[in-house]
Amino acid sequence: MHKYVIRRLLLAVPVLLLSSLIVFGLMRVMPGDALIALMGEGGNVGAKELAKLRNDLGLDRPYHEQYAIWVWQMVTFSPGHSIFTNEPIGVSLKKAIPVTLELAALAMILGLVIAIPVGVVSATRQDTAPDYVGRIVAVSGLSFPDFWLATLVITFAAIWFHWIPPIGYASFWESPWQNLQQFLLPAAVLGFRLSAATMRMTRSTVLEVLREDYVRTAWAKGLAGRIVVYKHALKNALIPVVTIVGGQLGTLLAGTVIVETIFALPGMGRLTVEAILYRDYPVVQTNVMLVAATLVTINLVVDLTYAWLDPRIRYR
Amino acid sequence: MSTVTAHVENFPEQPLQTVSRIRALWITIRRKPLGAASAALIATLVLTAIFADVLAPYDPLSAQPEIRLARPSQAHPFGTDDIGRDVLSRVIHGARISLWVGLLAVGIGTVAGMIIGLVCGYWEGRLDLMLQRLMDAIQAIPGLILALAIVSILQPSTTNAMLAIAVVIIPGNSRIVRGAVMSAKQNRYVEAAQAIGCRHPRIIATHILPNVTAPILIIASIWLGNAILIEASLSFLGLGTQPPDPSWGLMLSSTGRAYMEQAPWLAIFPGLAISLAVLGFNLFGDTLRDAWDPKLRNR
Numbered sequence: 001m002h003k004y005v006i007r008r009l010l011l012a013v014p015v016l017l018l019s020s021l022i023v024f025g026l027m028r029v030m031p032g033d034a035l036i037a038l039m040g041e042g043g044n045v046g047a048k049e050l051a052k053l054r055n056d057l058g059l060d061r062p063y064h065e066q067y068a069i070w071v072w073q074m075v076t077f078s079p080g081h082s083i084f085t086n087e088p089i090g091v092s093l094k095k096a097i098p099v100t101l102e103l104a105a106l107a108m109i110l111g112l113v114i115a116i117p118v119g120v121v122s123a124t125r126q127d128t129a130p131d132y133v134g135r136i137v138a139v140s141g142l143s144f145p146d147f148w149l150a151t152l153v154i155t156f157a158a159i160w161f162h163w164i165p166p167i168g169y170a171s172f173w174e175s176p177w178q179n180l181q182q183f184l185l186p187a188a189v190l191g192f193r194l195s196a197a198t199m200r201m202t203r204s205t206v207l208e209v210l211r212e213d214y215v216r217t218a219w220a221k222g223l224a225g226r227i228v229v230y231k232h233a234l235k236n237a238l239i240p241v242v243t244i245v246g247g248q249l250g251t252l253l254a255g256t257v258i259v260e261t262i263f264a265l266p267g268m269g270r271l272t273v274e275a276i277l278y279r280d281y282p283v284v285q286t287n288v289m290l291v292a293a294t295l296v297t298i299n300l301v302v303d304l305t306y307a308w309l310d311p312r313i314r315y316r
Numbered sequence: 317m318s319t320v321t322a323h324v325e326n327f328p329e330q331p332l333q334t335v336s337r338i339r340a341l342w343i344t345i346r347r348k349p350l351g352a353a354s355a356a357l358i359a360t361l362v363l364t365a366i367f368a369d370v371l372a373p374y375d376p377l378s379a380q381p382e383i384r385l386a387r388p389s390q391a392h393p394f395g396t397d398d399i400g401r402d403v404l405s406r407v408i409h410g411a412r413i414s415l416w417v418g419l420l421a422v423g424i425g426t427v428a429g430m431i432i433g434l435v436c437g438y439w440e441g442r443l444d445l446m447l448q449r450l451m452d453a454i455q456a457i458p459g460l461i462l463a464l465a466i467v468s469i470l471q472p473s474t475t476n477a478m479l480a481i482a483v484v485i486i487p488g489n490s491r492i493v494r495g496a497v498m499s500a501k502q503n504r505y506v507e508a509a510q511a512i513g514c515r516h517p518r519i520i521a522t523h524i525l526p527n528v529t530a531p532i533l534i535i536a537s538i539w540l541g542n543a544i545l546i547e548a549s550l551s552f553l554g555l556g557t558q559p560p561d562p563s564w565g566l567m568l569s570s571t572g573r574a575y576m577e578q579a580p581w582l583a584i585f586p587g588l589a590i591s592l593a594v595l596g597f598n599l600f601g602d603t604l605r606d607a608w609d610p611k612l613r614n615r
Contacts, residue, residue: 018453026465135350139602143595145545147552148568148587155576155583254458258549262573273553276464284465292456 001307005300012296019292020074020285024067027281033059034083034279057083070285079286084278089286092271099169100267103190103260104252106183110191111198112245116234118195119202124229126207134199141196149189150262157185169266186263190256194248201244205237212236238309246302250295337530337608344607351603357596365412372405376562385579395581397571403581406562407589413474413563414593418543421478425485425543426536430528432486433493434520438501448494451487459484463546467555474547474563477556481543492535493528500527530608534601541597548590564590 035053054060058069073080079089122134158164165185170178209215210233218228257269268287275283345351364371380400388395394403432451436444454462466480500506501524509519548565550556557563559570564586572583 014449015452015456018450019456022453022457023465026469030465030469031471139595139598140591142598143541143591145548145552145565145568145587145590145594147549147565148583148590151568151573151576151583152587155580159577251458254461257460257464258552261553272461273464276461276468288457288461291458291461292453295456 005304008300008303012293012300015296016289016292020071020289021067023285023288024063024070027279027284028063030279032279034281035059036279070282074286074289080282082275082280082283084275084280084283089283092283093268093286093290096266096268096271098171099260099265100253100269102172102179102183103186103256103265103267104249106187107190107194107252108245108249110187111194111248114191115195115198116202116241119199120206120229120234122199122203123206123210124225131203134203138196138199138203141192141199144193146189146193146256147258147262149192150186150259153185153189154262165263167264169264182263182265186256186259186265190252190259194252197244197248198241201241202237205240206233209233209237235309239306242302242305242309246298246305250291250298253294253298254291340607341604344603348603348606350599351606354596354599354603357592358600361411361415361593361596364408365415368409368412372402372408374402374405376401376405376409377560385575385582387579388581394585395579397567397579397582398575403567403585406567407564407585409562410564410567410586410589411593413557413561414544414547414590417474417478417481417547418540418597421481421543421547422485422536422539424479424482425539426489426532428482429486429489430493430532432490434497434524434528436490437494437497438516438520438524440498444494447490451490454483455487460546460549463550464553464555467550472550472555472558474557474561477547477550480550481546484546485539485543489532489535489539492531496528496531497524500524503527530604534604534608537597537604538601541594541601544590544593544597 035050035057051060058066061069079093081088082092085092118134118137122131125131154164165182166178169182172179206229210229212233215228215233218232223232254268256267257273259265260267260270261273268291272284272287272291274280275287345355378401380396382400383392383396384398384400386392386396386400392402392404394407397403397406432447436447463477463480463484466483467476470476470479503523506519506523509523547556547563548568551563551565552569554569557566559566567586568583568590571579572586575582
């Protein structure tokens with residue numbers, strides 16, 4: 001087990017290095033740079049001042065040097081400053097990460113609370129009305145674009161209930177009520193979308209497991225239906241579900257750009273997209289690497305969860 | 317040896333397989349109402365895209381400011397937008413853009429993913445290790461962020477959005493094809509073909525490829541829906557199709573959001589169009605899987 005974890009962590013190093021090269025390369029071939037965006041904000045800047053600025057920011061160095069400096073900054077956890085706002089990137093992340101974490105946690109909880117029971121009911125009552133309703137809701141969840149759902153939810157909440165989510169982000173510790181009001185709708189929209197895939201997978205795997213011999217044995221022993229389904233079938237059906245949920249968690253932690261933009265939540269997604277638009281290299285590079293490292297870690301945790309769910313699985 | 321080769325060459329596995337797959341799909345579509353519904357949705361979308369010029373009652377770009385933000389009526393069943401363009405005509409022409417982007421992006425992504433997957437799965441070794449780590453690295457970057465970065469480099473447009481979506485699709489597809497190739501390689505007939513000295517391209521084309529087409533087509537049909545969603549998302553963020561072209565995502569982001577309370581039809585109809593298109597491809601992907609995956613056939 002330990003060897004397996006160490007090997008996986010070692011394998012992650014070249015993947016993260018390649019990701020860093022891709023991101024660094026993409027940012028350098030993008031037309032325009034942060035200084036041009038800065039000049040647009042600050043009016044005309046002379047060529048001398050521009051050269052000095054470029055020198056101060058290290059943008060006049062050869063690419064391999066810029067890359068080496070950045071990798072060193074990442075390794076030493078000192079990602080530097082934003083070119084555009086001059087704010088330390090660590091400070092921006094401290095503001096954005098809690099927003100994304102809260103949104104991800106709420107959406108995930110809502111998604112799972114809907115998906116698992118509906119998926120199980122759909123499987124245990126295959127080809128009946130509840131199954132059809134569950135499947136149609138699931139496929140709809142996959143098909144509705146989140147920006148459309150978000151726009152409709154905001155508008156109809158305003159028209160029918162004369163209520164709009166409060167503007168201006170407030171953290172949970174500052175104002176819990178305002179915070180919950182801000183997160184309720186975006187979490188519901190994301191949770192509904194997430195529940196769709198999980199529901200479909202739960203239905204499919206529970207159906208498969210319900211046909212296994214040990215489940216038939218459980219029925220034959222006269223166990224209650226709930227115990228057979230939830231204790232014997234569901235736990236063994238969860239491996240593919242955990243894989244899906246792990247992938248979804250990774251996507252959520254990467255920041256849900258559109259939902260954050262529509263609901264004016266200053267999370268990771270919005271921070272990264274704004275940085276791309278302003279060509280703020282250090283911010284984009286740091287955010288993407290943070291997300292890449294998170295995804296690699298989540299994949300590892302998902303793989304390790306398999307052994308807990310199915311003790312027959314051993315890691316070598 | 318030549319007799320064995322002749323037998324292998326004359327073995328009619330491919331035509332039989334193709335016929336049975338189409339038949340299996342036809343049976344599934346006839347048996348499952350959702351399969352028939354998905355086929356109908358896709359057929360409607362394709363026909364709408366092909367005959368958009370004939371079906372659209374008005375020019376999707378011609379503005380009539382005197383009837384701006386008109387409610388849905390007999391003359392304009394989906395209403396008009398902020399400069400008096402007919403929303404129904406724009407939704408109909410939007411089908412062409414969405415389908416075009418979806419087909420080309422998925423086509424490019426699938427072919428590239430298939431080539432990488434075939435090379436990795438068939439030859440394995442160092443090349444496989446290197447290419448798979450590259451695929452891992454691309455997959456570690458969130459899809460929409462990667463697409464955004466690529467579009468920012470190439471300049472926002474429908475074609476560039478399509479290329480960006482193709483890049484996002486490649487790693488997942490390559491992995492699925494690689495797995496299917498590695499599994500197909502274990503078959504005795506592949507070993508036999510190798511033993512009698514068939515060349516690699518021939519083995520790949522005649523023995524491996526037919527075994528990986530089913531998963532490729534299933535995934536491609538599901539990706540078509542996702543590609544339409546990503547194009548709509550990029551257009552929503554201003555980095556996909558540019559105005560005044562009628563992209564569904566752009567219609568939602570520009571006028572749809574701005575006039576949502578005054579003129580909800582501006583957001584409702586393009587959103588419904590996206591949802592129905594994606595729904596059609598998702599359900600069709602399920603139907604293909606039901607038809608071609610023996611484990612699911614009797615479910």
